[in-house]
Amino acid sequence: MSAAEAVEQGRAESLETGGRLGWPGRLLVSELRLIFTRRRNIAGLGVLAAVPILLAVSVKVWGGDGGGPDFISSITSSGLFVALAALAIELPLFLPLAVATIAGDSIAGEANLGTLRYLLTVPVGRTRLLLIKYASIVIFALAATVLVAGTGVLIGVILFGAGPMITFSGTQLGFLAGLGRLVVIIGYLAAGFAALGAIGLFVSVLTEQPIAATIATVLINVVMFVCDTIPQLDWLHPWLLTHWWTAFGDLIRDPMAFDSIGRGLLTAAGYTLVFWLAAWARFTGKDVSS
Numbered sequence: 001m002s003a004a005e006a007v008e009q010g011r012a013e014s015l016e017t018g019g020r021l022g023w024p025g026r027l028l029v030s031e032l033r034l035i036f037t038r039r040r041n042i043a044g045l046g047v048l049a050a051v052p053i054l055l056a057v058s059v060k061v062w063g064g065d066g067g068g069p070d071f072i073s074s075i076t077s078s079g080l081f082v083a084l085a086a087l088a089i090e091l092p093l094f095l096p097l098a099v100a101t102i103a104g105d106s107i108a109g110e111a112n113l114g115t116l117r118y119l120l121t122v123p124v125g126r127t128r129l130l131l132i133k134y135a136s137i138v139i140f141a142l143a144a145t146v147l148v149a150g151t152g153v154l155i156g157v158i159l160f161g162a163g164p165m166i167t168f169s170g171t172q173l174g175f176l177a178g179l180g181r182l183v184v185i186i187g188y189l190a191a192g193f194a195a196l197g198a199i200g201l202f203v204s205v206l207t208e209q210p211i212a213a214t215i216a217t218v219l220i221n222v223v224m225f226v227c228d229t230i231p232q233l234d235w236l237h238p239w240l241l242t243h244w245w246t247a248f249g250d251l252i253r254d255p256m257a258f259d260s261i262g263r264g265l266l267t268a269a270g271y272t273l274v275f276w277l278a279a280w281a282r283f284t285g286k287d288v289s290s
Contacts, residue, residue: 027129027132028132028135028136031132031133031135031136032136032139032140035102035136035140036140036143040101041101041102044097044098044101045098045144045147047094048090048094048095048098048144048147048148049147049148049151051086051089051090051094051148052082052083052085052086052148052151052152052155052156053151053155055075055082055085055086055089055152056075056082056152056155056156056159056160057155057159059075059076059082060159060160074166075156075160076160077160077163077165077166078156078160078161078162078163078164078165078166078175078178079153079155079156079157079158079159079160079161079162079163080153080156080162080165080175080178080179080182081156081165082152082153082155082156082159082160083148083149083150083151083152083153083156083182084152084182084185084252085152086148086149086151086152087145087148087149087152087185087189087248088246090148091189091245091246092225093218093221093222095144095145095148095189095193096193096196096217096218096221097214097218098140098144099137099140099141099144099193099194099196099197099200100196100197100200100214100217100218100221101214102136102137102140102141102197102200103137103196103197103198103199103200103201103203103204103213103214103217104200104203104204104210104211104212104213104214104215104216104217105204105210105213105214106133106134106136106137106200106201106204107130107133107201107204107205107279107283108204108205108207108208108209108210108212108213109204109210111208112208112209112210126280126283126284127280127284130201130276130279130280130283133201134197134198134201134276137194137197137198137200137201138190138194138197140197141190141193141194141196141197142186142187142190142194144193145186145189145190145193146186146190149182149185149186153179153182162175163175164178165177165178165181165252167252167253167254168249168252168253169253169254170254171254173254181251181252181256184251185248185251185252188247188248188251188261188264188265189245189248191264191265191268191269192241192242192244192245192264192268194268194272195241195267195268195269195271195272195275196217196221196241196271198271198272198274198275198276198279199217199220199241199271199275200213200214200217201275201276201279202275202276202278202279202282203216203217203220204279205279205282205283205286206282221242224240224241224242224243225242227240228240228242228243238263238267239267240267241267241268241271243267244260244261244263244264244267244268245264247260247261247263247264248261
């Protein structure tokens with residue numbers, strides 16, 4: 001059985017029981033199953049999980065010298081900082097690449113396999129299909145962020161213990177309180193990655209080549225990071241999606257500072273709305289031939 005036939009068979013089984021079990025939910029489950037069972041996606045998630053392990057083991061074996069970013073230099077004081085340091089390391093490229101891969105494959109991958117036209121022959125509707133596709137991207141973005149942070153906490157506690165977290169304000173938080181801060185940080189970063197996923201979804205409806213859509217989304221992410229480092233473009237910085245991602249450090253202050261966090265969430269919401277609507281406008285009027 002070819003890949004296209006396997007996908008069609010799985011979708012058919014989901015939609016056949018749709019009237020009885022609720023086909024939107026069944027189709028979403030089908031999408032998530034495809035995402036989380038593909039070997040390349042599993043391998044990518046493995047790489048994401050390997051970073052906090054490598055980081056923690058390196059610090060444990062060679063020790064910390066007190067230098068470097070605050071997250072890394074604080075790892076030995078609390079296992080929670082392994083998760084924070086891993087998120088900071090993977091923030092510029094690894095996590096965005098993972099989300100870009102899923103987003104770029106969402107529509108372009110279906111077109112490339114020849115299953116997109118089949119999906120549109122069943123009573124799903126293009127708008128609802130696009131909503132389901134984006135929902136699967138959002139869930140993956142959250143899952144990838146949780147994976148990195150969760151692996152960091154686990155290996156961090158094993159190697160460095162569950163000591164109190166020292167905030168950037170100099171105060172201490174108990175392990176459970178620090179874990180609560182980490183949960184908030186995960187939600188904040190996942191919202192930013194979900195906005196990047198909306199950009200990837202828009203690019204995906206423009207092409208039938210998922211690799212091209214992935215590369216284009218990653219390049220957009222890299223360009224935003226580069227522009228954010230150029231002082232002459234300081235007028236542009238507040239409008240860049242990636243500019244606010246590093247603001248999650250404000251959640252490790254005592255008390256937490258929410259000004260930049262609020263701006264970051266508002267910016268992410270704006271990107272999500274604009275690019276999802278752009279994807280919808282293109283997809284609903286697109287002549288699908290594959």
